[in-house]
Amino acid sequence: xxxxxxxxxxxxxxxxxxxxxxxxxxxxxxxxxxxxxxxxxxxxxxxxxxxxxxxxxxxxxxxxxxxxxxxxxxxxxxxxxxxxxxxxxxxxxxxxxxxxxxxxxxxxxxxxxxxxxxxxxxxxxxxxxxxxxxxxxxxxxxxxxxxxxxxxxxxxxxxxxxxxxxxxxxxxxxxxxxxxxxxxxxxxxxxxxxxxxxxxxxxxxxxxxxxxxxxxxxxxxxxxxxxxxxxxxxxxxxxxxxxxxxxxxxxxxxxxxxxxxxxxxxxxxxxxxxxxxxxxxxxxxxxxx
Amino acid sequence: xxxxxxxxxxxxxxxxxxxxxxxxxxxxxxxxxxxxxxxxxxxxxxxxxxxxxxxxxxxxxxxxxxxxxxxxxxxxxxxxxxxxxxxxxxxxxxxxxxxxxxxxxxxxxxxxxxxxxxxxxxxxxxxxxxxxxxxxxxxxxxxxxxxxxxxxxxxxxxxxxxxxxxxxxxxxxxxxxxxxxxxxxxxxxxxxxxxxxxxxxxxxxxxxxxxxxxxxxxxxxxxxxxxxxx
Numbered sequence: 001x002x003x004x005x006x007x008x009x010x011x012x013x014x015x016x017x018x019x020x021x022x023x024x025x026x027x028x029x030x031x032x033x034x035x036x037x038x039x040x041x042x043x044x045x046x047x048x049x050x051x052x053x054x055x056x057x058x059x060x061x062x063x064x065x066x067x068x069x070x071x072x073x074x075x076x077x078x079x080x081x082x083x084x085x086x087x088x089x090x091x092x093x094x095x096x097x098x099x100x101x102x103x104x105x106x107x108x109x110x111x112x113x114x115x116x117x118x119x120x121x122x123x124x125x126x127x128x129x130x131x132x133x134x135x136x137x138x139x140x141x142x143x144x145x146x147x148x149x150x151x152x153x154x155x156x157x158x159x160x161x162x163x164x165x166x167x168x169x170x171x172x173x174x175x176x177x178x179x180x181x182x183x184x185x186x187x188x189x190x191x192x193x194x195x196x197x198x199x200x201x202x203x204x205x206x207x208x209x210x211x212x213x214x215x216x217x218x219x220x221x222x223x224x225x226x227x228x229x230x231x232x233x234x235x236x237x238x239x240x241x242x243x244x245x246x247x248x249x250x251x252x253x254x255x256x257x258x259x260x261x262x263x264x265x266x267x268x269x270x271x272x273x274x275x276x277x278x279x280x281x282x283x284x285x286x287x288x289x
Numbered sequence: 290x291x292x293x294x295x296x297x298x299x300x301x302x303x304x305x306x307x308x309x310x311x312x313x314x315x316x317x318x319x320x321x322x323x324x325x326x327x328x329x330x331x332x333x334x335x336x337x338x339x340x341x342x343x344x345x346x347x348x349x350x351x352x353x354x355x356x357x358x359x360x361x362x363x364x365x366x367x368x369x370x371x372x373x374x375x376x377x378x379x380x381x382x383x384x385x386x387x388x389x390x391x392x393x394x395x396x397x398x399x400x401x402x403x404x405x406x407x408x409x410x411x412x413x414x415x416x417x418x419x420x421x422x423x424x425x426x427x428x429x430x431x432x433x434x435x436x437x438x439x440x441x442x443x444x445x446x447x448x449x450x451x452x453x454x455x456x457x458x459x460x461x462x463x464x465x466x467x468x469x470x471x472x473x474x475x476x477x478x479x480x481x482x483x484x485x486x487x488x489x490x491x492x493x494x495x496x497x498x499x500x501x502x503x504x505x506x507x508x509x510x511x512x513x514x515x516x517x518x519x
Contacts, residue, residue: 164390164391164395164396164397165395167383167387167390167391168391168394168395170380170382170383171380171382171383171387171391173382174380174381174382174383175378175380177342177378178374178378178380179380179391180341180342180361180362180363180366181340181342181362181363181366181371181372181374181434182363182366182391182392182393182394182433182437183363183364183366183367183393183394183395183396183437184363184391184394184395185361185363186363
């Protein structure tokens, strides 16, 4: 039964990984930008929430109302005025820009918030849960994270499939030159896609901050989890990202069940196994591009 | 008649290679102009520059009396310029109907008129655009361009890679398009097809205008001379 419990905990953790990886997947899917600052930006979101709780009488969840729009605006501006300029300068340029941003963010956070570990306090919710049987219990916070992740992914999927702007986003991902012939400004589509990506990573960053401690240097370690979730699920597929997050989460909790030291390693091993056996990801047919 | 599109003294270069040298083109409102020429004569370059995908090194482009030389492509489309690009360039991850809908940009538009022009697309509306035959793809590409109700339709090599019978079917809808008041500037390698479809013809040779004549009274010999430069 402890194994069943490990799998259940892994699925719940996987929801958070999937939510976190969504933005990385979206930015790569629409703009072919690999955002190396993805992890640091989620840490920035957590620190923003931390500062807000410090300054205002706000509940940790309520900070999302301010942090998410702020991060979305940051994403829009960053794409429109920084990343857009780098896109014309070859494939390496945006990669270097986001790498530079990652270094800058880590150092600014270190300067402003010190290297201390922080956490966002959610009171009793962090430990409250439902005992299903002798050794299987689900924490309400984990269920909430998975629920938010699924809601965000479903919402994003509907947006892409059903709205005119979502359609424009998919078309821009296919062919950013031809889409301009339809009267659509691809730069505006890019900026909006980045804003959405930043909004989702902000939610994930704040939820991470509620789940575990964070410090200014933890971003790159998180980025790896997002990469692994995206690659396991298959690049450019939202449902793949959810599946990838869940597989990664389960691998880590099952690994931890064997020995706590194996948690991260087990995730990496599953990732490597997928890369070797199914490089297109678990949810993609082999024929897809 | 008044000129809908005036291209004056247009120079376009790709890096070190110059593709157009001082090209002048005028398209009157309501007419169909065919630009013919061999591979590499600069036909596609001309259309891409008019649509705004390429920037000219020199020269002016005027549309409906307005200078649009510096306008980006996405701001030319709303003025009424639509390009059917070479090689169709459909969006493969969108369905046929979605490809048509996006032809109107972010605006709402119904594809009914397109389905009247190309009835065989109705059955294919939910199919992915990547799963169509070449002729079906070309029909969708033309339909997509018409969704914005353009005043000027730019057609780039509609016949490219298609069987003659399919080309004939596609050109058969052209009268219906022009009858609705759309001015057409088409580019073709197939001289006979171009002469049959157009009111006027202009021949490009190595980036320069080599011939300009009414499609009805141009001699084969003159076209051959302008086409091959012999």
